[in-house]
Amino acid sequence: MKVNNVILQFTAKIVFFIIFFFAVHIFFAGHYTPGGGFVGGLVTASAIVLLVIAFDLNTVHKLLPINYIYVVAIGLILALGTAAISMFVEQPFFTHFFDYFYLPLFGKTSLHTAALFDLGVYLVVVGVTMTIIQTIGDDE
Amino acid sequence: MTILANTLVIFFISVGLLFIVVTVIGLVRLPDLYSRSHAASKSSTLGVMCILLGVFFHFWLNENHFNPGILLGVVFLFITGPVGAHIMSRSSYIAGVKPWSGTVRDDLKEEFKGKLKNKKI
Numbered sequence: 496m497k498v499n500n501v502i503l504q505f506t507a508k509i510v511f512f513i514i515f516f517f518a519v520h521i522f523f524a525g526h527y528t529p530g531g532g533f534v535g536g537l538v539t540a541s542a543i544v545l546l547v548i549a550f551d552l553n554t555v556h557k558l559l560p561i562n563y564i565y566v567v568a569i570g571l572i573l574a575l576g577t578a579a580i581s582m583f584v585e586q587p588f589f590t591h592f593f594d595y596f597y598l599p600l601f602g603k604t605s606l607h608t609a610a611l612f613d614l615g616v617y618l619v620v621v622g623v624t625m626t627i628i629q630t631i632g633d634d635e
Numbered sequence: 636m637t638i639l640a641n642t643l644v645i646f647f648i649s650v651g652l653l654f655i656v657v658t659v660i661g662l663v664r665l666p667d668l669y670s671r672s673h674a675a676s677k678s679s680t681l682g683v684m685c686i687l688l689g690v691f692f693h694f695w696l697n698e699n700h701f702n703p704g705i706l707l708g709v710v711f712l713f714i715t716g717p718v719g720a721h722i723m724s725r726s727s728y729i730a731g732v733k734p735w736s737g738t739v740r741d742d743l744k745e746e747f748k749g750k751l752k753n754k755k756i
Contacts, residue, residue: 506718513711517704 500549507549514542522617523610532613536620543621544628552632563622563629570618577611640696647689654682667735668727676720683716684709 518538525531546555581590593607661674691705728743 502718503722506714510711510714513707513714517707520704 504549507545511542511546514538514545518542522613525613526607526609532616533620536617537624539617540621540624540628543625547628547632552629563625566618566622567626570615570620570622572615573618574612574615577608577615580608637697640692643696644689644693647685647692651682651685651687651689654678654685658682666737668732669724669734672720672724676717680712680716684712687712 518535521530521538522532522535525535543555543559546558550558578589581592582588591608591612593605593609595603595605598604655678658674658679661678662671665671665674687705687709691702691709694700694702694705729747734741
């Protein structure tokens, strides 16, 4: 039976951006407030799952043509690479570095290599969740 | 100023609590799924929004901490609460849940008459 999903689809289009930008906020706020890579990744994955529910698996794959296995691989490489940077400057493995920079729009900002490690965690969580859901949902 | 801020906070949280109590009474007392979803979606959305506004005003006026995340939560609930109730009621109707026996008008019945017969619900 062909049903008319216009309300669900239109709401999903708007709510997707609210959830996604909230996930980005959680990710960047993780150093000083509750949040971080894991929660941000899960919220991002739930935003994509909302699109999958409202539309279709193939439509979402056309919209975001991403192979999530590669996202997991990139995340793992990023996390390992961040941990391995310190070995090149004769520091123990997993030593993090931070400094204060004056960026043009943000003013005085502290940039920390832990954010790169968190980005790796974020990509792994998004990739794993979306792989699980695509694999289960694609079962025909 | 503090008295004014506290009055605002207490007003919003009390109104929200009142609406949530009304929601619970409606969920227990109303006869069928559609009137229950009417009670649950409208008044609980307004109640939770009022409580969040009260929390927002408390942290803004008393603690001097402007938290836009709470406002985002209010907008999010305002968008998604009624849509969730709409989807649940619609899928219940398609799945064949009958309205209350005192219902006088059912416009959706004409819309789904031919289609529901094919599915044999």
